[in-house]
Amino acid sequence: TQLLEQSPQFLSIQEGENLTVYCNSSSVFSSLQWYRQEPGEGPVLLVTVVTGGEVKKLKRLTFQFGDARKDSSLHITAAQPGDTGLYLCAGEFAGYALNFGKGTSLLVTP
Amino acid sequence: GAVVSQHPSRVICKSGTSVKIECRSLDFQATTMFWYRQFPKQSLMLMATSNEGSKATYEQGVEKDKFLINHASLTLSTLTVTSAHPEDSSFYICSARDSGGAEFFGPGTRLTVL
Numbered sequence: 465t466q467l468l469e470q471s472p473q474f475l476s477i478q479e480g481e482n483l484t485v486y487c488n489s490s491s492v493f494s495s496l497q498w499y500r501q502e503p504g505e506g507p508v509l510l511v512t513v514v515t516g517g518e519v520k521k522l523k524r525l526t527f528q529f530g531d532a533r534k535d536s537s538l539h540i541t542a543a544q545p546g547d548t549g550l551y552l553c554a555g556e557f558a559g560y561a562l563n564f565g566k567g568t569s570l571l572v573t574p
Numbered sequence: 575g576a577v578v579s580q581h582p583s584r585v586i587c588k589s590g591t592s593v594k595i596e597c598r599s600l601d602f603q604a605t606t607m608f609w610y611r612q613f614p615k616q617s618l619m620l621m622a623t624s625n626e627g628s629k630a631t632y633e634q635g636v637e638k639d640k641f642l643i644n645h646a647s648l649t650l651s652t653l654t655v656t657s658a659h660p661e662d663s664s665f666y667i668c669s670a671r672d673s674g675g676a677e678f679f680g681p682g683t684r685l686t687v688l
Contacts, residue, residue: 470617499679506578506667506679507618552617561608562669562677567617 467491468555470565478573480542485568487553488535494558496536498527501550501567510538543572576602578670580680587658588688594654595683597668603648604670608677609641612665624651658687 469488477483487496495514499507511520513529513536520527524547526539540547550569554562577600587593597607605626610618622643623631630643640662642654651670655662667682 497677504665504682504684506580506669506681509676509678512676550615556675559675561620561623564617564620567615569615 467563468553468565470553470568472568473566474569474571476571476573477543479544481572483540483543483570485538485551485553485570486535487537487555487565489555489563490534491555491557491563492533493555493563494533495556496529496533497554497556497562498536498538499552499554501552507552543570545572545574548572576600576670576672576676576678578668578678578680580666580668580683582683583681584684584686586686586688589659590657592654592656593658593685594652595666595668595685597651597653597670597680599649599670599672599678602670602672604651604672605648606671607645607651608669608671609643609651609653610667610669612667612682614665618667621653655685658685660687663687 471486497512498510501507511527516531516533518529524541528537550567552567553565579598581596607624609621612618621636624643624645626645632638645651669677669679671677
């Protein structure tokens, strides 16, 4: 069962553009994580958000957790080719396995 | 950050043979490890949850007799794909959860069954 809806699934943009990836659910999560994965490698944790309404920044990446802890967004400012990859959101119910969204495949062209 | 390793990183085998994949937490103890399967350009699909010293919990649709999981210690879990067939070809990823609840992923194992 896919508890997390992630959109868009594919995104192709030019260097310098901004983008937002959305992760939505009808379930309340104890925390939500964002990962970035490159081909042939495992996912790498970018951020964990825990508190409703929380905003975290990681250089050009801004992560927001919805007030009700059901949704989250990832905004990238001035995208660069190095940002290319598969972005995954994953929600956690305390103590249980992560529920992954379907992922957003991002391509940033020079 | 915590490190999780997987071995081998790539394996090619003939149809009908068995393949064992190891997942190790290198600098922390993991009471719980997870095994995922991933197809190209798709998300991770949870196969099973592995708890040290007890039987693994398999997700619906995952054959426990085909995908044998052993979690013999707090730093090692193994996944054995028995009688592998071409449709088992995939990218297998493990993760390990530390005492604080943080989850760290291994680099994955690319399995190709000829």
